[in-house]
Amino acid sequence: xxxxxxxxxxxxxxxxxxGSYAEALHRYGFHVSALTxxxxxxxxxxxxxxxxxxxxxxxxxxISRADLIVFALYPHIFxxxxxxNQKYMKPGALLTDVTGxxxxxxxxxxxLLRPDVEFIAAHPMAGREVYxxxxxxxxxxxxxxxxxxxTEKNTRDAVETCRELGLLLGFAxxxxxxxxEHDEMIGFVSQLTHCIAVALMTCNEEEHIERFTxxxxxxLTRIARINDSLWSELFLSNRDAxxxxxxxxxxxxxxxxxxxxxxxxxxMRAMMRHxxxxxxxxxxx
Amino acid sequence: xxxxxxxxxxxxxxxxxxGSYAEALHRYGFHVSALTxxxxxxxxxxxxxxxxxxxxxxxxxxISRADLIVFALYPHIFxxxxxxNQKYMKPGALLTDVTGxxxxxxxxxxxLLRPDVEFIAAHPMAGREVYxxxxxxxxxxxxxxxxxxxTEKNTRDAVETCRELGLLLGFAxxxxxxxxEHDEMIGFVSQLTHCIAVALMTCNEEEHIERFTxxxxxxLTRIARINDSLWSELFLSNRDAxxxxxxxxxxxxxxxxxxxxxxxxxxMRAMMRHxxxxxxxxxxx
Numbered sequence: 001x002x003x004x005x006x007x008x009x010x011x012x013x014x015x016x017x018x019g020s021y022a023e024a025l026h027r028y029g030f031h032v033s034a035l036t037x038x039x040x041x042x043x044x045x046x047x048x049x050x051x052x053x054x055x056x057x058x059x060x061x062x063i064s065r066a067d068l069i070v071f072a073l074y075p076h077i078f079x080x081x082x083x084x085n086q087k088y089m090k091p092g093a094l095l096t097d098v099t100g101x102x103x104x105x106x107x108x109x110x111x112l113l114r115p116d117v118e119f120i121a122a123h124p125m126a127g128r129e130v131y132x133x134x135x136x137x138x139x140x141x142x143x144x145x146x147x148x149x150x151t152e153k154n155t156r157d158a159v160e161t162c163r164e165l166g167l168l169l170g171f172a173x174x175x176x177x178x179x180x181e182h183d184e185m186i187g188f189v190s191q192l193t194h195c196i197a198v199a200l201m202t203c204n205e206e207e208h209i210e211r212f213t214x215x216x217x218x219x220l221t222r223i224a225r226i227n228d229s230l231w232s233e234l235f236l237s238n239r240d241a242x243x244x245x246x247x248x249x250x251x252x253x254x255x256x257x258x259x260x261x262x263x264x265x266x267x268m269r270a271m272m273r274h275x276x277x278x279x280x281x282x283x284x285x
Numbered sequence: 286x287x288x289x290x291x292x293x294x295x296x297x298x299x300x301x302x303x304g305s306y307a308e309a310l311h312r313y314g315f316h317v318s319a320l321t322x323x324x325x326x327x328x329x330x331x332x333x334x335x336x337x338x339x340x341x342x343x344x345x346x347x348i349s350r351a352d353l354i355v356f357a358l359y360p361h362i363f364x365x366x367x368x369x370n371q372k373y374m375k376p377g378a379l380l381t382d383v384t385g386x387x388x389x390x391x392x393x394x395x396x397l398l399r400p401d402v403e404f405i406a407a408h409p410m411a412g413r414e415v416y417x418x419x420x421x422x423x424x425x426x427x428x429x430x431x432x433x434x435x436t437e438k439n440t441r442d443a444v445e446t447c448r449e450l451g452l453l454l455g456f457a458x459x460x461x462x463x464x465x466e467h468d469e470m471i472g473f474v475s476q477l478t479h480c481i482a483v484a485l486m487t488c489n490e491e492e493h494i495e496r497f498t499x500x501x502x503x504x505l506t507r508i509a510r511i512n513d514s515l516w517s518e519l520f521l522s523n524r525d526a527x528x529x530x531x532x533x534x535x536x537x538x539x540x541x542x543x544x545x546x547x548x549x550x551x552x553m554r555a556m557m558r559h560x561x562x563x564x565x566x567x568x569x570x
Contacts, residue, residue, distance in 0.1 A: 125499050145497050175497070188489050189502040195541055196481060196505065198560040203537035204473050204530065212430050212460070213567070214410050217474040219504045220481060225564040228557035232550050239545060245489065246542050250535065252488035256480055257531050260524060265517050272513035275483040279509040282498070 003068070003164050005029040010066035012081065014041045014054065016128060017098045018072035019136025023050040024169045027138075033062050041133045050136075063088040068165075071097040074230060075105050075237050079112075086114055095119040096162055100186065101237040102149045102179035110153045120158040123147045123182060124171065125190075129225050138170055146171035149179045187241035192249055194231060195242070197224040288353070288449050290314040295351035297366065299326045299339065301413060302383045303357035304421025308335040309454045312423075318347050326418045335421075348373040353450075356382040359515060360390050360522050364397075371399055380404040381447055385471065386522040387434045387464035395438045405443040408432045408467060409456065410475075414510050423455055431456035434464045472526035477534055479516060480527075482509040 009025055011018045014036035022045060026032045034045060034054035042054040053062070063069070063085060071078050078099060089095075095117060099105050106121045113119055126144040128135060146166035150159045159176070166174040177185065200217075201224035235242055259267040294310055296303045299321035307330060311317045319330060319339035327339040338347070348354070348370060356363050363384060374380075380402060384390050391406045398404055411429040413420060431451035435444045444461070451459040462470065485502075486509035520527055544552040 125497065127499075144499065147497065173496075185491075185497050188491075189498045193485070193501040193505050195538065195545075196485065197501075198557055199534060199538035199541055200478070200481065201560040201563050202556055203534045206470075206473075211458075212410065212432065212470050213474045214412075214429065216478040216482075216508045219507055220478050221564055221567070222504055223501045224560045225568075226557045226561050228554040228561065231557060232553045235545050235553065236548060236550065239548075243542065243546055246538070246545075249484060249488045250538065250542070253480065253484040253531070253535065253538075256484055257528065257535070260480075260520050260531075261528055263521060263524075265521065268517045268520065269513040271487055272483055272511045272516060275486040275509045276511050276513065278486050279506055282506070283510075 003161055003168065007031075007067040008033070008065050010035065010062060010069045011051070011072060012036070012069060013072035013077075014045055014051075014133045015072060016131050016133070016136050017124065017126075018070070019045060019050065019133035020126075020138045020140060021070055021072065021098075021169065023048075023136060024138035024141070026050050026052070028168060033066070035059060035062065036133075044133055058085055058088075060085075060088040064090055066090065066093060068161075069093060069095045071095065071099070073097075073099075074233055075099055075101060076233065078105065079108055082109055083112060086112075086117065089114070089117050091116040093117045094158055094161060096122050096165065098122070098124050100190070100234050102182045102186075104237040106149060106151060106179045110151060118153075118155060118158050120154050120162045121149045121151075121179070122162050122166065123149065123186070124166070124169065126171075129222070131227065141170040143172045145173045145175065147182055148174070148176045149182045150176060151179065183238050183241045184244070187238055187245040191235060191238060191242045192245045194223055194226060195235075195246060196249070197221050198226060200224065288446055288453065292316075292352040293318070293350050295320065295347060295354045296336070296357060297321070297354060298357035298362075299330055299336075299418045300357060301416050301418070301421050302409065302411075303355065304330060304335065304418035305411075305423045305425060306355055306357065306383075306454065308333075308421060309423035309426070311335050311337070313453060318351065320344060320347065321418075329418055343370055343373075345370075345373040349375055351375065351378060353446075354378060354380045356380065356384070358382075358384075359518055360384055360386060361518065363390065364393055367394055368397060371397075371402070374399070374402050376401040378402045379443055379446060381407050381450065383407070383409050385475070385519050387467045387471075389522040391434060391436060391464045395436060403438075403440060403443045405439050405447045406434045406436075406464070407447050407451065408434065408471070409451070409454065411456075414507070416512065426455040428457045430458045430460065432467055433459070433461045434467045435461060436464065468523050468526045469529070472523055472530040476520060476523060476527045477530045479508055479511060480520075480531060481534070482506050483511060485509065 008031045011034045014034045032051045034051045039056040045051040126140045148162045163174050201221045293316045296319045299319045317336045319336045324341040330336045411425045433447045448459050486506045
């Protein structure tokens, strides 16, 4: 399938990401429909003109008319939704998602899916510290990465359509990784960083300390304002990769701690120079 | 001593901070002189008109004319400088500094100082990821904290003059802490965060991972571009407080790790909610 504007797109889950997809795609002229939990989200999206139609809950007719379905749900709700409602889908429909973990979702969904529809997974690496369709904006895709995670079950056509969707949405980089590579990478750059921020924000209860925080503390704890229901599910859905990354970090942190305890100035300086060099290279990208 | 513009101010160490002090104070009309390691820094400052006079090395006459001397040196150089050159100081001169650690510096300097001059320590909590007088600007003081750390040896007059200096420089908040309180606080909000950034930046050598970094990884590693000679000295000068803070963080991080390993969703969510609440309160300040 090549995406053309006569296609019918259904967004399931109209929150921050689902709403931002709707806004971008509606602007291109696609017919965009939406199903979500709360009618108030649908009302807001209709009023803003970012969807053509929508309703709370499930609408078999709306599902059966969709050529492309985008799932923007919590992982466990996504899988339940497929189990219960795939019977309504049009033969040949293409499914994609925005889920932040892949191995625990992609294989399960592909396994239970009807053979005449196809699921190609993707992770738009964009987000904000706020939630809901009311905060959605496709501007957050600018400069961000969009990762397609195909498996052996995917057709090349579906992969290409999914990549094209990433470009249409306005992502700066569209790339492909296996679900396993994706989960290891996200365990490091996103989940580990959130674990660090949460631990830092809660490890010292001295209230007066906060009065003196500078930019570095602020930077390291921005993401400590975390959605506990979403992130606890994401962490547990990627447990093995996340634990590997946490253990790598902890071991390096303790290596630095021991060098400080032992007054090993040469060792500390070597690690700091390595850190500064890596970070400088990174700024050039 | 009340600061008035007839006073003669000497900056020792004309780098990023010393240069920024010079710029702000010269603008107020003070006579500002400077001593530093390299003549090129003096030439630059004279050309920019942020000092009235200066030279590389030591100038007994310039030292003997100063009413207020600001030390912007590495901790061990600061102490050596005092030992060798305090004999040139004017009786009644007031000394202050910008050093990022206090206990290991303040008591030592006050102990070896002549009885007819006074050292009142301060820490301007401002900085940039760049160095040298060429990058100095007093704009970096706006919105930042300035901490005065008096001891039993200080007079109330000196403390008030030092506070007044912080206000003149344009700091948003001027506060007082004991050297011990200061070092514990800085061990947490500044040194621990730099240790975390360095460990995070060096714990995973997979080059391809950097291609997918998002804002959170960028935020947590901004300060990983670190000056190894300065920070290794600051860490070692505040070893006990820093190790306490590192151990508190590591223990909380491992608590979260074990909750993930054991699938303790309730525990994780409670820690995340606590984190989000603390960070939200913090944003209001």
